[in-house]
Amino acid sequence: MADTTETPGIAVQTDLIGNTLDNIRRSSEYIVIPLLALIVAGALFSVFLLALGKSPADFVALVWRGGFGTSFSWQNTLVRATPLIFTALCVAIPARLGLVIIGGEGALVLGGLAAASIAIPMVDWAPASLLLGVMAIAGCLAGALWIGCVGALRYYRGVNETISSLLMFYIAVSILNFFVEGFLRDPSDPNKPSTKPIGAENMVGAIPGTDLHWGLPAGVALCAVLYLLMNRTTFGFAARVAGGNLRAAQAQGLPVGRLMVISCAIAGACAGLAGFFEVAAIHGKANASLIAGYGFTGILVSFLARHNPLVIIPVAIFLGGIAASGGLIQRRMDLPDATVMVLQGLLFLVILVSETFYGSLPFFRPKRGTS
Amino acid sequence: MSVAEAMTPRAIDVETIGMTKTFGGLTALDDVSLRVRPGSFHALLGENGAGKSTLVKCMMGFYQPTRGQVLVNEMEVSIPTPRAAHALGIGMVYQHFTLVPSLTAAENLVIARAECPKVIDWGRERKELNAFLETTPFKVPLDMPVSSLSAGEKQKLEILKQLYLDQRLLILDEPTSVLTPDEADEVLGLLRGMTEARDLSILMITHKFREVTAYADDVTVLRRGRVVGGGRVADLSVGDMSRMMIGETEIRESASRTEQKGRTLKLELAGLFADDDEELPAIEAISLKVHAGEILGIAGVSGNGQSELIEVLSGQRPLQDGRIFIDAKPYDPERQMMDRFKVFGFSEEPLHNVAVPRMSVAENMAFRSFDKAPISPVWGWLSPLPMRNRARELIAAYRVKTPSTDEPIENLSGGNVQRAILARELSGDVDVLIVANPCFGLDFASVAEIRAQIMDQRNQGAAVLLVSEDLDEILDLADTVAVMSEGRVSYQSPMENTDRATIGHAMAGHH
Numbered sequence A: 001m002a003d004t005t006e007t008p009g010i011a012v013q014t015d016l017i018g019n020t021l022d023n024i025r026r027s028s029e030y031i032v033i034p035l036l037a038l039i040v041a042g043a044l045f046s047v048f049l050l051a052l053g054k055s056p057a058d059f060v061a062l063v064w065r066g067g068f069g070t071s072f073s074w075q076n077t078l079v080r081a082t083p084l085i086f087t088a089l090c091v092a093i094p095a096r097l098g099l100v101i102i103g104g105e106g107a108l109v110l111g112g113l114a115a116a117s118i119a120i121p122m123v124d125w126a127p128a129s130l131l132l133g134v135m136a137i138a139g140c141l142a143g144a145l146w147i148g149c150v151g152a153l154r155y156y157r158g159v160n161e162t163i164s165s166l167l168m169f170y171i172a173v174s175i176l177n178f179f180v181e182g183f184l185r186d187p188s189d190p191n192k193p194s195t196k197p198i199g200a201e202n203m204v205g206a207i208p209g210t211d212l213h214w215g216l217p218a219g220v221a222l223c224a225v226l227y228l229l230m231n232r233t234t235f236g237f238a239a240r241v242a243g244g245n246l247r248a249a250q251a252q253g254l255p256v257g258r259l260m261v262i263s264c265a266i267a268g269a270c271a272g273l274a275g276f277f278e279v280a281a282i283h284g285k286a287n288a289s290l291i292a293g294y295g296f297t298g299i300l301v302s303f304l305a306r307h308n309p310l311v312i313i314p315v316a317i318f319l320g321g322i323a324a325s326g327g328l329i330q331r332r333m334d335l336p337d338a339t340v341m342v343l344q345g346l347l348f349l350v351i352l353v354s355e356t357f358y359g360s361l362p363f364f365r366p367k368r369g370t371s
Numbered sequence B: 001m002s003v004a005e006a007m008t009p010r011a012i013d014v015e016t017i018g019m020t021k022t023f024g025g026l027t028a029l030d031d032v033s034l035r036v037r038p039g040s041f042h043a044l045l046g047e048n049g050a051g052k053s054t055l056v057k058c059m060m061g062f063y064q065p066t067r068g069q070v071l072v073n074e075m076e077v078s079i080p081t082p083r084a085a086h087a088l089g090i091g092m093v094y095q096h097f098t099l100v101p102s103l104t105a106a107e108n109l110v111i112a113r114a115e116c117p118k119v120i121d122w123g124r125e126r127k128e129l130n131a132f133l134e135t136t137p138f139k140v141p142l143d144m145p146v147s148s149l150s151a152g153e154k155q156k157l158e159i160l161k162q163l164y165l166d167q168r169l170l171i172l173d174e175p176t177s178v179l180t181p182d183e184a185d186e187v188l189g190l191l192r193g194m195t196e197a198r199d200l201s202i203l204m205i206t207h208k209f210r211e212v213t214a215y216a217d218d219v220t221v222l223r224r225g226r227v228v229g230g231g232r233v234a235d236l237s238v239g240d241m242s243r244m245m246i247g248e249t250e251i252r253e254s255a256s257r258t259e260q261k262g263r264t265l266k267l268e269l270a271g272l273f274a275d276d277d278e279e280l281p282a283i284e285a286i287s288l289k290v291h292a293g294e295i296l297g298i299a300g301v302s303g304n305g306q307s308e309l310i311e312v313l314s315g316q317r318p319l320q321d322g323r324i325f326i327d328a329k330p331y332d333p334e335r336q337m338m339d340r341f342k343v344f345g346f347s348e349e350p351l352h353n354v355a356v357p358r359m360s361v362a363e364n365m366a367f368r369s370f371d372k373a374p375i376s377p378v379w380g381w382l383s384p385l386p387m388r389n390r391a392r393e394l395i396a397a398y399r400v401k402t403p404s405t406d407e408p409i410e411n412l413s414g415g416n417v418q419r420a421i422l423a424r425e426l427s428g429d430v431d432v433l434i435v436a437n438p439c440f441g442l443d444f445a446s447v448a449e450i451r452a453q454i455m456d457q458r459n460q461g462a463a464v465l466l467v468s469e470d471l472d473e474i475l476d477l478a479d480t481v482a483v484m485s486e487g488r489v490s491y492q493s494p495m496e497n498t499d500r501a502t503i504g505h506a507m508a509g510h511h
């Protein structure tokens, strides 16, 4: 090393406060851009409503009332937010490795089916806690295998994970139909083809004092755990290296294939858990109601949250609220059910467009003068 | 553009006044004024991180200066975007290629136009292109996909593209680092001819004094964001310029080669075969031995399988056949084995090959150590504080210029990225070192330092495999030289039994 008398290393440490302010301004990008995107999507949606001759103000008021206005609507919102938290995690974890998985719905469906099926032979003898434990594990495993396959296909065969996970969703739906309309069908149920119910006494109960089931706290806890996994463990670090630059990860001898498969399996397990809670806390059995689009809305949640597990929680609640107000909007404004889907679609589009603005808006660029 | 128009002297006069640019608390440019006279060839020198790229990015509209103006033909202009720079006739050629590899040269030129037509009339375009080519000294095959051109041809095409877009000031950021000396001479010679004809003004960033003295009229030297000297190249010696660049800092003496006692075989490559991206054989039957305390230099014209060999050794490319042995035990480039055998390495273009651009300096410096104590005190756990502390030590020891440990590494200057990686790879105990073109884009002081570091590792008993396209580097460092040609080792000799001419001969494929 050459001798030097000049200060080496970190160039300027003197004005810490200025730097902190500057950092805040630079990172505020991650809040301001999604907020702007929300506003733009809202404006576009207002145009859509105005074209239909409806008032956007009424719409907002109804979303508020239907989603957040009363304790009843809050509960409705939170119930809907629960599966979104799980399915959003199914997108967020592989996203850290640069994988775009959009087939979480398939893992949800199979997770639900696996949970319901494993319950059938156990219902007669197993205590509720054992039954639920086994069901949850079955749901996780089914989802993990399903999305784990997507990761393995991607790494070992170079199959695009976005396409394969989407196509595998259709396979998952067919598998569900095959079993619930075939030999798992409960003959005593005259309506929808379904598996045999697990029985009201075995269902996941409500949190005392509310109508909420335990899926929500489980989802929140899972978000915290996965946040720690991605940010405070060597696994998460290695995953971020591999997602950031595959060549660099290889040059460090990191097991890239294993990282991909494990991340995808974790993601699938999250979606599988969503299926488990749908079966064990809502429907009591597996049937076509599992295909409610939570897996797809979860993609939107994860992108809005920029794949940050902690941010997923409020975003899922926000979108859960919009979904919860759907019925009210339908009745009061005489708008079709799909209106909310239009809003979601617009949001997603605007969010995707807004991704391209990170780092290119002059305001957020570092520019503070030193003198 | 008509032929007649292109014949008239049209080089423009560009001047910056008091350019200042700060990033957070870091002043990258401080009151920089410089003038590129019309029709002159102006060189911009400076050590790594001096602010050269920042200055030209401000002139190109990629960055907005905190203060300062740009004058074109003595009129103040505002350059909010690169497009505005193009409209003023200012174009830039980068160190890395920006062409679309799958398109032909002609297609690349036509789509580069600001108002590319919706429907391309190829007959007419072709005629116009040919007429345009008549007016320039650069000749490039127009109908081959760019991916099949050599580095020299690609760089010529990049320049041609700027001329085709009618740019009258060309800014070149280290344009020759990807070229062989012959290619560099050809390209710079042609550019020099165009400036003499007053068709073009040129501002070129470089680290090579040879290019400055041979081709430039004027020179400006930056140091820590300030202009510290400059003037007519004819009035300055290389010594003057290097003193301006680094001040009184001493250059690290090249470490002397210590005699190694005994020769223990460390790294052995046995019959390695691998394919390139098109699944054609890229390296065939490579067998080499590197002993402890020996530097094996692999020379060769670029594209003869060297990069594939490095990729195989660093786990970025699968081996089709053959084995790697270290200490006579089979070695695979996996993390545990890398740790066990203490294998380290680095290469050119670190942001592409060995770093994650979006991750912070501290994180990038922890790639080797993140899963070991103290950064990982408990299995699987990662604690950021020791990571930052370690990074701080390394930043100081290797004099990496960075605003903080948390800065994304992509914001560092090219040379400082390389230093950060070097700190990561060389700070521990090294038994095997695999290096490719380690000095790409580095200033002469850093080059001296990095070469000395490599020599130090050798003297401490590491087996070093050095791939370099710079023959001087090999002559300077290697104990044994091997030449790669068409994917095979075509020549090998201890350094004392060979000379530059013989190696050059082997590189040209006469063996």
Ligand SMILES: Nc1ncnc2c1ncn2[C@@H]1O[C@H](COP(=O)(O)OP(=O)(O)OP(=O)(O)O)[C@@H](O)[C@H]1O
Pocket: A366, B023, B026, B028, B046, B047, B048, B049, B050, B051, B052, B053, B054, B055, B401, B402, B403, B411, B412, B413, B414, B415, B416, B441, B443
């Ligand atoms: N986008 C950015 N954000 C923060 N700091 C930056 C950014 N770009 C450059 N810098 C800092 O500005 C200083 C000057 O960098 P610049 O890239 O201009 O150096 P350079 O003279 O081109 O060096 P080299 O020869 O290594 O390419 C460096 O210390 C660098 O860390």
Ligand SMILES: [Mg+2]
Pocket: B052, B053, B054, B413, B414
């Ligand atoms: Mg630079």
